[in-house]
Amino acid sequence: MSTSDALVLDDVSRRFGRRWALARLSYRLPRGRSLLLTGHNGSGKSTLLRLIATATVPTAGRLEVLGMDAVAEREQVRGQVALLSHSSFLYEDLSAHQNLVVLLRLLGREDPGGEAVALLARVGLATRGSHPVRHFSAGMRKRLAIARLLAQRPKLALLDEPFGELDPAGILEMERLVAELRESGTAVVLATHLVEQGLSLCEERLHLVEGRRVEP
Amino acid sequence: MLSTAWILLNKDLLLEWRTRARLNALVFFALATLLLFSFALGPDSTLLARHAGGYLWLALLFASVLSLGESFRVEQENQCLDGLRLVPTDARALFLSKAVGNTLLLLFLALVLLPVMIALYGVTLSLSPLSLLGVLALGCMAISAPGTVYSAIANHARARDVLLPLLLFPLIVPALLAAVKATTLVLQGDPMGQLTSWVGLLSAFNLIYWGLGLALFPRVVED
Amino acid sequence: MEDKRRSLRLGLAVLGVVTLGVGAWMGLFWAPPDREMGDVYRIIYVHVPAMWMSLIACLVNFIASVGYLFKASWKTDSLAESTAEVGLLFGVFGLVLGMLWGKPTWGVYWDWDPRLTSMAVMLVAYMGYLALRRFIEDPEKRAVWSAVLGIIAFMDIPIVWYSVRWWRSLHQVQSTPQTVHPDMTLALRVNAFAFLFLFLAFVWSRYRIAQANRLEELALPDSLPDAAADGGLTRTT
Numbered sequence: 161m162s163t164s165d166a167l168v169l170d171d172v173s174r175r176f177g178r179r180w181a182l183a184r185l186s187y188r189l190p191r192g193r194s195l196l197l198t199g200h201n202g203s204g205k206s207t208l209l210r211l212i213a214t215a216t217v218p219t220a221g222r223l224e225v226l227g228m229d230a231v232a233e234r235e236q237v238r239g240q241v242a243l244l245s246h247s248s249f250l251y252e253d254l255s256a257h258q259n260l261v262v263l264l265r266l267l268g269r270e271d272p273g274g275e276a277v278a279l280l281a282r283v284g285l286a287t288r289g290s291h292p293v294r295h296f297s298a299g300m301r302k303r304l305a306i307a308r309l310l311a312q313r314p315k316l317a318l319l320d321e322p323f324g325e326l327d328p329a330g331i332l333e334m335e336r337l338v339a340e341l342r343e344s345g346t347a348v349v350l351a352t353h354l355v356e357q358g359l360s361l362c363e364e365r366l367h368l369v370e371g372r373r374v375e376p
Numbered sequence: 377m378l379s380t381a382w383i384l385l386n387k388d389l390l391l392e393w394r395t396r397a398r399l400n401a402l403v404f405f406a407l408a409t410l411l412l413f414s415f416a417l418g419p420d421s422t423l424l425a426r427h428a429g430g431y432l433w434l435a436l437l438f439a440s441v442l443s444l445g446e447s448f449r450v451e452q453e454n455q456c457l458d459g460l461r462l463v464p465t466d467a468r469a470l471f472l473s474k475a476v477g478n479t480l481l482l483l484f485l486a487l488v489l490l491p492v493m494i495a496l497y498g499v500t501l502s503l504s505p506l507s508l509l510g511v512l513a514l515g516c517m518a519i520s521a522p523g524t525v526y527s528a529i530a531n532h533a534r535a536r537d538v539l540l541p542l543l544l545f546p547l548i549v550p551a552l553l554a555a556v557k558a559t560t561l562v563l564q565g566d567p568m569g570q571l572t573s574w575v576g577l578l579s580a581f582n583l584i585y586w587g588l589g590l591a592l593f594p595r596v597v598e599d
Numbered sequence: 600m601e602d603k604r605r606s607l608r609l610g611l612a613v614l615g616v617v618t619l620g621v622g623a624w625m626g627l628f629w630a631p632p633d634r635e636m637g638d639v640y641r642i643i644y645v646h647v648p649a650m651w652m653s654l655i656a657c658l659v660n661f662i663a664s665v666g667y668l669f670k671a672s673w674k675t676d677s678l679a680e681s682t683a684e685v686g687l688l689f690g691v692f693g694l695v696l697g698m699l700w701g702k703p704t705w706g707v708y709w710d711w712d713p714r715l716t717s718m719a720v721m722l723v724a725y726m727g728y729l730a731l732r733r734f735i736e737d738p739e740k741r742a743v744w745s746a747v748l749g750i751i752a753f754m755d756i757p758i759v760w761y762s763v764r765w766w767r768s769l770h771q772v773q774s775t776p777q778t779v780h781p782d783m784t785l786a787l788r789v790n791a792f793a794f795l796f797l798f799l800a801f802v803w804s805r806y807r808i809a810q811a812n813r814l815e816e817l818a819l820p821d822s823l824p825d826a827a828a829d830g831g832l833t834r835t836t
Binding site: 588 | 668720721723724726727730731734735736740743744746747748750751752754755758759761762763765766
């Protein structure tokens with residue numbers, strides 16, 4: 161039954177002009193399992209994550225996320241899924257705290273201010289809450305972006321190269337956060353070059369070459 | 377949807393405040409345009425007074441190209457628009473917040489230009505200040521609604537700085553005509569009672585384009 | 600099938616040219632001179648049909664744009680593209696003719712006549728439409744956004760018309776030729792049909808060009824087996 165799977169990709173293809181970023185991809189991810197997505201740059205990892213996040217729609221094929229159709233039930237999927245992308249989704253001229261408060265208010269939370277403070281503490285940005293994001297280092301931005309993801313309390317977290325631009329200490333931090341996410345019941349789809357870290361965090365693996373599934 | 381729009385509007389106003397240097401630049405640009413009109417068209421004071429409404433709206437229109445373009449540039453940095461979409465956020469709320477924000481910005485500019493115009497062109501207010509405010513508000517709304525839609529589109533195309541005015545200017549010709557006429561009547565008096573027709577036209581324009589904006593904007597931002 | 604279509608297209612063009620010839624004779628020689636304007640009025644036999652075709656083009660563009668937003672299809676997108684371009688062509692033609700008519704009748708090429716002014720505004724709007732299409736590279740985005748633009752621009756036509764008319768009515772009253780003579784009406788109808796045939800022939804050809812361009816842009820690499828039967832021209836989502 162498809163509703164018991166976290167993800168169902170049925171002959172999914174996505175085209176950009178002449179280029180097929182994903183070509184006839186079929187895959188099933190059972191519930192409760194986390195997925196490691198590997199492949200070179202341009203293999204289609206980011207496109208796949210964006211498709212699952214419903215940031216874009218497939219050119220052909222069907223995609224089901226948590227039992228819901230990614231095109232017809234887009235709004236519902238978005239409520240359960242959160243994406244950590246290459247782009248940070250952060251407003252440069254607002255402070256870290258304000259960025260989170262805007263998101264939390266949009267999510268309808270009762271105490272956006274307090275929750276934002278807690279989230280900042282959790283990712284180690286407690287002392288930087290009132291600084292504008294423009295002055296943040298790459299590592300700090302990544303941490304704020306993760307805070308943004310955690311704020312959404314997703315059932316499925318999509319992480320596109322979360323270890324990018326982090327120093328070794330930062331990478332350890334990130335691994336810890338991802339492990340925490342998993343323990344709290346959130347399924348994780350993780351796209352990364354750091355296959356070791358990925359394998360330690362995920363049970364399943366999907367390797368892409370030029371938009372197609374290939375055995376790694 | 378309205379509460380979401382309110383949250384987003386607050387976010388935009390906060391961003392405007394944080395980058396208020398840009399706002400200052402916009403004000404100076406509009407003022408400079410107004411001055412340039414006087415220089416270009418000569419110091420004949422009766423002529424200037426008679427056409428003051430026209431110059432005001434032209435200055436606002438030129439400034440709007442800058443402000444409208446900016447309103448979506450802030451969402452492009454770091455793909456914030458995607459970030460909002462995926463929360464999820466109702467695209468119509470996004471349209472409302474942007475269009476209202478743009479209206480407020482233009483209205484602010486108009487109110488800043490008004491005393492300058494009165495001083496420079498020697499105009500007087502024949503009808504009530506409330507009518508003037510009403511006309512200004514309606515005109516700013518008329519520029520903002522289609523402007524917001526076009527700005528969202530133009531920002532993702534090449535030659536965006538040229539595309540936005542090219543798309544916007546022919547479209548708002550009716551609104552411009554009505555706004556200028558109505559402003560002139562409010563400033564110089566309305567012996568033949570034409571104000572209602574022009575205000576009616578402006579209102580109809582607003583009704584249609586805010587409606588179209590709400591209906592079509594989701595298609596513009598969705599991939 | 601392809602040959603049948605081709606002969607139909609050719610036939611349409613030939614029909615248009617022939618009817619145009621007949622219409623030209625009728626307009627220039629057969630129809631009587633106007634009571635007030637003499638022979639100068641005869642330009643309406645090309646000016647008016649050109650404007651009508653331009654408006655029909657705008658209408659079809661609007662319908663295609665709405666159609667595209669309801670169900671994405673490259674056919675509707677190509678139809679929108681071709682009608683915008685051909686409509687612009689006929690519109691500019693009609694506008695220039697209107698200006699040529701203006702010189703002997705009003706003494707000036709341009710006197711802010713409401714109809715010509717509205718047409719001029721709309722022509723700039725549709726030039727913007729074509730500019731937008733040119734400046735967006737992604738075919739799918741291009742189709743959606745120009746559809747949005749097409750709808751907005753078309754809805755503006757009546758508003759522009761009314762506002763310019765009010766704007767001008769404060770200054771002068773418009774004069775129109777009294778086209779009451781039945782021979783004149785007939786000549787106008789013949790010319791209108793001639794223009795219609797030519798318009799359809801142009802739109803059809805331009806439509807084929809648009810489809811060919813889409814095919815080129817979206818051509819599927821040979822290695823991919825999921826090329827849809829029509830080369831990917833029907834979107835499946």
